Amino acid sequence: MANPQSKQSERKxxxxxxxxxxxxxxxxxxxENTGLSKAEYWEDLFERYNNRSTDMDDDTQPKSVKRYRFFLVACDGDTVLGFIIGEVRAWEFGSPPCGWIFAVGVRNNIRQGGVGHVLLDALNDRFRKAGVNKVRTMLARDxxxxMSFFRSQGMMAGPFIQFEKDL
Structure with missing residues (x-):
C-alpha cells in the first residue's frame, strides 16, 4: 500500500x-534507506561519474568513458527526491554493450509516488543515446x-548466474 504522504511525489x-x-x-x-552512512563512498562515486566537462543532457553522442556513466538526481527545486546511478558496460562475459544500474534510492516518505519510475526512464533514455538496447542490474535475493520495483518496471531475471567465494 502506498505511503500516505506519497501523493507529494506525484508532482513534477x-x-x-x-x-x-x-x-x-x-x-x-x-x-535513511539502508541505515548506514557512507559519505566517502558517495563522494567518490560523484567524482568518478559526474566530474566531467560536458553534459549528457545535451543531444551529443557519448564519446569518452566518463560519458557512459550517469549519476542522476530527481529534484523538486533544491530538494533531492531520489537518485539513480548506472553505466554502459561492454563485453563482460561475452555480453554486448548494455546499461547497468547499480544504485537507486528515493526518500522513504514519497516512495510509490513515481520518482523511481521517472529516474529509471531518464537513465534508460541516456542508455539508448549511448547505443545500447538492454539494461541490467543485480540485487540481493531478499x-x-x-525487486518489486524493478519487476514493476518490466525487468525480469536475466541469463547470468552470480557466483562468489569468501576470501
Missing amino acids: CAVRLAKATDIPQVIAIDT DTLI
Missing part, C-alpha cells in the same frame, strides 16, 4: 546530473522492495 520533478551540492542529500537518502 526534474531529473538532471548530480551536482556536488546534491551529495549531502543523496547521502541522507541512502542512510531485497523484496527493490
Whole structure:
C-alpha cells in the first residue's frame, strides 16, 4: 500500500546530473534507506561519474568513458527526491554493450509516488543515446522492495548466474 504522504511525489520533478551540492542529500537518502552512512563512498562515486566537462543532457553522442556513466538526481527545486546511478558496460562475459544500474534510492516518505519510475526512464533514455538496447542490474535475493520495483518496471531475471567465494 502506498505511503500516505506519497501523493507529494506525484508532482513534477526534474531529473538532471548530480551536482556536488546534491551529495549531502543523496547521502541522507541512502542512510535513511539502508541505515548506514557512507559519505566517502558517495563522494567518490560523484567524482568518478559526474566530474566531467560536458553534459549528457545535451543531444551529443557519448564519446569518452566518463560519458557512459550517469549519476542522476530527481529534484523538486533544491530538494533531492531520489537518485539513480548506472553505466554502459561492454563485453563482460561475452555480453554486448548494455546499461547497468547499480544504485537507486528515493526518500522513504514519497516512495510509490513515481520518482523511481521517472529516474529509471531518464537513465534508460541516456542508455539508448549511448547505443545500447538492454539494461541490467543485480540485487540481493531478499531485497523484496527493490525487486518489486524493478519487476514493476518490466525487468525480469536475466541469463547470468552470480557466483562468489569468501576470501
